[in-house]
Amino acid sequence: MSKAALALLLLATATPAFADEAADIVRDADRFRRPAESFVWKISITSQEAKKAPSVDGFEVFVKGGGRSLVKFVAPPRNVGRSLLALGRDLWIYLPDAGKPVRIPFSQRLVGQVANGDVARADYSGDYDAKLLGEETVDGVACHVIDLKARTKDVTYAAVKYWVSRDGRRPVRAEFYAATGTLLKTGTFEGFKEVVPGAVLATRLTLVDGIRKDRSSVLDYGSIVVRDIPEKYFDKNSMKSLD
Amino acid sequence: MRAVVALAVMVLALLVLAPLTGAADDPEGEGLPAALRVRGRVAEEFAYRLHDPGDVSKLKTLGWLEGKYTFSETANLRVGARGYYDAVFAATDRYPDNVRRNQERELELREAILSVSHGDFDVRLGRQQIVWGEAISTFVTDVVNPKDFREFVLPDFTELRIPIWALDAQWRLARNVTLEGVWTPDTMHNRLPKKGAEFRFQGPEFRFRNPVVRLPDDEDEFSVARSEGGARLSVLREGWDVSLIYYDQADKTPVLFQRQVPNPPRPYQIVLDPQHPRLHIVGATVAKSIEPVVIRAEVAVSVGKRYETTDPLDGDGVVRRDTVDYLIGVDFPLFWDVDAALQLSQKILMGDATNLIRPGVAGQVTTSLALRLSTGFFDNTLNPSLLAVIGLERADLRVSPRLEWVLSGSVAVAVGADIFEGARRTLYGQFDRNDRVTFTTTWRF
Numbered sequence: 001m002s003k004a005a006l007a008l009l010l011l012a013t014a015t016p017a018f019a020d021e022a023a024d025i026v027r028d029a030d031r032f033r034r035p036a037e038s039f040v041w042k043i044s045i046t047s048q049e050a051k052k053a054p055s056v057d058g059f060e061v062f063v064k065g066g067g068r069s070l071v072k073f074v075a076p077p078r079n080v081g082r083s084l085l086a087l088g089r090d091l092w093i094y095l096p097d098a099g100k101p102v103r104i105p106f107s108q109r110l111v112g113q114v115a116n117g118d119v120a121r122a123d124y125s126g127d128y129d130a131k132l133l134g135e136e137t138v139d140g141v142a143c144h145v146i147d148l149k150a151r152t153k154d155v156t157y158a159a160v161k162y163w164v165s166r167d168g169r170r171p172v173r174a175e176f177y178a179a180t181g182t183l184l185k186t187g188t189f190e191g192f193k194e195v196v197p198g199a200v201l202a203t204r205l206t207l208v209d210g211i212r213k214d215r216s217s218v219l220d221y222g223s224i225v226v227r228d229i230p231e232k233y234f235d236k237n238s239m240k241s242l243d
Numbered sequence: 244m245r246a247v248v249a250l251a252v253m254v255l256a257l258l259v260l261a262p263l264t265g266a267a268d269d270p271e272g273e274g275l276p277a278a279l280r281v282r283g284r285v286a287e288e289f290a291y292r293l294h295d296p297g298d299v300s301k302l303k304t305l306g307w308l309e310g311k312y313t314f315s316e317t318a319n320l321r322v323g324a325r326g327y328y329d330a331v332f333a334a335t336d337r338y339p340d341n342v343r344r345n346q347e348r349e350l351e352l353r354e355a356i357l358s359v360s361h362g363d364f365d366v367r368l369g370r371q372q373i374v375w376g377e378a379i380s381t382f383v384t385d386v387v388n389p390k391d392f393r394e395f396v397l398p399d400f401t402e403l404r405i406p407i408w409a410l411d412a413q414w415r416l417a418r419n420v421t422l423e424g425v426w427t428p429d430t431m432h433n434r435l436p437k438k439g440a441e442f443r444f445q446g447p448e449f450r451f452r453n454p455v456v457r458l459p460d461d462e463d464e465f466s467v468a469r470s471e472g473g474a475r476l477s478v479l480r481e482g483w484d485v486s487l488i489y490y491d492q493a494d495k496t497p498v499l500f501q502r503q504v505p506n507p508p509r510p511y512q513i514v515l516d517p518q519h520p521r522l523h524i525v526g527a528t529v530a531k532s533i534e535p536v537v538i539r540a541e542v543a544v545s546v547g548k549r550y551e552t553t554d555p556l557d558g559d560g561v562v563r564r565d566t567v568d569y570l571i572g573v574d575f576p577l578f579w580d581v582d583a584a585l586q587l588s589q590k591i592l593m594g595d596a597t598n599l600i601r602p603g604v605a606g607q608v609t610t611s612l613a614l615r616l617s618t619g620f621f622d623n624t625l626n627p628s629l630l631a632v633i634g635l636e637r638a639d640l641r642v643s644p645r646l647e648w649v650l651s652g653s654v655a656v657a658v659g660a661d662i663f664e665g666a667r668r669t670l671y672g673q674f675d676r677n678d679r680v681t682f683t684t685t686w687r688f
Contacts, residue, residue: 047622049621052621052622055622055624055652066418076652076653077282077652077653077687077688078649078652078653078655078685078687079652080282080687087419087479089532090479090484090532096401097399097400097401098374098399098401099400099401099404100374100375100376100385102377102379103377103484103530103532103539103574104532104537104574105532105534105535105536105537105574105576106532107534107535108576108582111622153533153534154482154532154533154534155534156534230316230360231363231415232360232365232415235413235415235421236477236479236484237413237421237423237477238365238413241319241321241356241358241365
């Protein structure tokens with residue numbers, strides 16, 4: 001067998017192993033963004049554009065297994081009463097002015113640099129196929145570099161370049177890309193704390209516009225309550241009564 | 244009085260049901276909604292009519308106040324009221340007294356809902372809006388609540404819908420499969436503008452030689468015998484959001500039936516009797532997201548729909564034309580930051596449409612195309628939007644540009660315009676002389 005054929009054989013047998021390892025890493029990293037199957041999380045998003053005064057939006061996020069989440073807008077007053085419901089890869093917004101849930105895409109902008117999917121969905125391992133690209137050091141942290149490709153068109157980003165720490169497999173950094181290959185934004189995961197017993201979570205995600213670097217949004221994950229949430233929270237027909 | 248009785252029934256039901264629904268699902272109280280929540284808003288709406296006479300056409304101060312009391316995660320009571328005063332009737336003498344009495348001031352209970360859940364069963368009892376349908380800015384399957392058309396279709400749709408006393412029950416049959424049943428004895432009709440109002444609709448052009456008497460439309464609006472109801476089955480599968488609906492109701496818009504009444508020795512009189520024939524509405528909605536595009540469609544078949552006819556040979560001046568209304572829409576992003584929605588809708592009458600004269604009916608087929616564009620600048624503090632709707636058969640159109648400036652988290656101001664073009668007897672053309680510019684301030688708390 002020639003050396004070239006041997007190399008091809010090795011590559012062919014090694015690729016699935018790399019893919020499996022990459023998928024494991026992404027699954028482990030997801031745990032730093034989701035403490036349990038069912039929980040309630042308060043998030044504030046501070047958006048900054050150039051030298052303008054920052055704006056702050058508040059959300060209460062109800063999450064349940066099966067990729068289900070309800071995001072209630074709790075501040076400022078002009079947004080109170082709105083909510084987002086994500087059921088797997090399907091998303092609705094409830095607007096009090098319309099009086100009914102309306103189907104919208106995940107990629108639509110929520111506030112600042114934050115897309116609906118950034119808040120309503122935190123399941124990279126379920127949404128993307130992972131491939132290990134190599135290793136790099138980010139701010140002194142040795143990281144796996146992983147290429148994430150969207151499994152379907154129904155997710156927020158077509159591709160993500162994802163840096164996960166070798167030690168502990170924590171999410172460190174992400175670059176989010178459109179289908180055209182355009183860099184939409186970069187994200188940095190910080191503030192790892194044990195916010196509930198036994199679960200260390202990233203409590204801050206900073207998103208910076210891919211082109212206009214003076215545009216950014218900081219997602220601060222506040223108090224968290226792990227509890228069972230009734231099914232009606234995840235029924236679009238109940239969005240109005242949960243307002 | 245009716246509202247007081249209904250509210251008393253609700254409170255009684257609450258006292259009975261609340262302990263049963265209890266706190267079985269409740270954890271220690273963390274992460275639960277606050278027991279009492281109060282919020283509201285105050286708005287000042289100004290409109291200036293651009294055509295002869297150019298004058299103020301709205302100077303309205305509105306207030307909304309709503310409260311929600313959460314007994315437990317399975318039971319809550321929500322009450323909301325809206326009041327307004329329109330100073331245009333004091334500032335000008337353009338409108339007759341009947342319009343002033345009808346539109347100058349109002350205090351209305353907009354919401355009084357007791358919500359109770361038990362497992363997969365939810366019940367909402369009280370005065371409420373029940374909204375069906377997927378599309379925005381149209382009423383194809385949004386059939387349950389009557390509408391307030393005194394300002395045409397220009398206000399927000401939650402303001403256009405007239406709340407009704409109703410029982411709305413939902414049962415989650417399986418994950419993403421919900422059956423909803425609605426029943427109401429509140430058979431209120433659409434509110435139409437009085438003669439002389441800014442947005443008075445053009446009526447049928449009857450040409451009678453005999454004297455005409457129009458009877459009042461004074462059917463009792465609360466009747467168990469004429470109660471309305473229906474059901475909706477909603478299913479979400481593989482990203483396809485589908486619902487099937489059936490609703491049995493009285494036509495919310497009166498149909499003028501004619502009859503001849505002897506009046507010797509004078510010629511017989513023509514009596515126009517407004518009636519609300521029974522409609523059976525069967526429909527379906529569908530929506531699907533294919534990132535970054537959302538498609539949606541709605542269809543409603545109104546069986547028993549009747550229209551006035553100007554055919555002199557028709558005995559009662561009314562013909563039955565079962566009617567199909569449908570729309571197909573697509574939402575898509577333009578240049579990443581502009582949200583666009585394009586919607587094609589048609590009304591198809593099952594039968595000949597000659598002599599049927601209504602502003603919203605162009606013929607056997609009436610087609611309209613709507614485009615909505617919206618975007619936000621400076622972190623969504625400056626939000627321009629545009630809504631354009633055109634009737635394709637008669638080329639009548641409405642264009643409504645708007646620019647909202649969010650001054651703070653609580654205060655926003657908006658300038659806009661509503662421009663109408665078209666022939667006099669078309670849906671938008673009937674308001675060709677009512678073009679206006681608007682200025683609105685809103686404070687939320």
